[in-house]
Amino acid sequence: MTATGPTGDELVEVLAALANPLRLRIVATLAGGRDYVSxxxxxxxxxxxxxxxxxQRLEAAGLVVGSLELSEDGKAMKYFEIADFDFTLTPSALAEAVLTLTTPDPQRGPAREERS
Amino acid sequence: MTATGPTGDELVEVLAALANPLRLRIVATLAGGRDYVSxxxxxxxxxxxxxxxxxQRLEAAGLVVGSLELSEDGKAMKYFEIADFDFTLTPSALAEAVLTLTTPDPQRGPAREERS
DNA sequence: TACACGTGTAAGAGAATTCTTACACGTGAA
DNA sequence: TTCACGTGTAAGAATTCTCTTACACGTGTA
Known part of the structure; x- marks a missing residue:
């Protein structure tokens, strides 16, 4: 029953990659079919x-996949296609992902005061 | 059947708000119950x-809701709680959201050349 | 009065993003 | 050889994001 979602760090990278109008357009366009860069x-x-x-950013986040291919007339073409992802953003899903965040937790530092 | 999702602009704002480790921690913490700022x-x-x-960023994105209340001893306390959101991130969902992006579409400009 | 606790905001430094321009390399056709 | 097309990357400016520090105001209590 424990549908393991993405790591906290992975999730942050994915969200950052999608939090941009132009990159969103790129994803939307590639959703209509693969294409080469130029x-x-x-x-x-x-x-x-x-x-x-x-x-590069989208590929690093695993949202698109690129492959270098040779066209018939010998040109090197880099084709990209979407990676068929599916993320769910709910409070509980995020809370679970946060557990695996490697970002320096401000807490756990040199024992700070904390009452109540 | 047309489950209208968020606007392209709204989606970008939500994604940008969540694409940060600290803000993710804030959301995760508030998922455990409301609390005041200090x-x-x-x-x-x-x-x-x-x-x-x-x-402020999370509230602007509609992910948390804040309300200024008065404690018993007369102090002004600002309580925040999560907004019970639920976003789905898939290629097709993003493609639909992009249709309502108000960000200056690089296209539609002063008619640039475009052959197949 | 002075302190502890709550609120809000503004100024500034440092770091990260975004974008343009310019350069490098390769192939096939005129 | 030169041009058109494809690839990749580096340098720099402009902007945005992140965070600290310092200030303002309010209340109840010692």
Whole structure:
């Protein structure tokens, strides 16, 4: 019954990756099918280096997957596709994820006073 | 059947609010019951002004609700509690939210070239 | 009066994000 | 050779986020 969700750190990375309008557009666009970087940049309307950066972020969070392929005319094309994720954001789900946060808990420090 | 989700802008705000270890801890702590600012600051182990700022962000995103109350001995206490939210993060859900993004779509600009 | 406790906010430093511009490399076709 | 297309990355500016410190106000009690 214990549906193990994502780690606290993983969750923070995923949330940070999605908390951006442009990256949200990228995900939405890729949800309609895979595409390679240069073309995707033209479709969305941003510069290629910028898209490259955002794709790195999304890939690092495990939300998209990229694969370098060779086109028929010998060009190196990097295709990206969505990773079919599914996260649920509820108070209890977050409370469970927090248990595995490695971020320095402000608590547990050099014993501070705490009454009541 | 059309379960209207959050607006694109609302979603970005919610994700940005949750994409932070400390704010995640705040939500997790409040999931265990309501509390007032000063006490919550001691429990979590951060300064009150810092907690105040994070609570503002969480409240602006609609994830927590605050109410100023008067204690028996006449002190003004600001209590916060979670807002019982429930967001689902899937490619299709995000694609739907993106439709209502007000963020300047890089596209739709002064007609740029775009061939297939 | 002075202290302990609650509230709120403003100024500033330091760090992280976001974005542009410019450069590097590769291939196939004119 | 030169151009068009693909790849990657580095440097810098502008902005935003995070956090500390310090100040303001209020009440009840020693």
């Amino acid at each position: 073309h995707l940049a033209r479709v969305i309307g941003v510069s290629r280096p910028l898209l490259h950066m955002h794709l | 006490h919550l600051a001691r429990v979590i182990g951060v300064s009150r002004p810092l907690l105040h700022m994070h609570l």
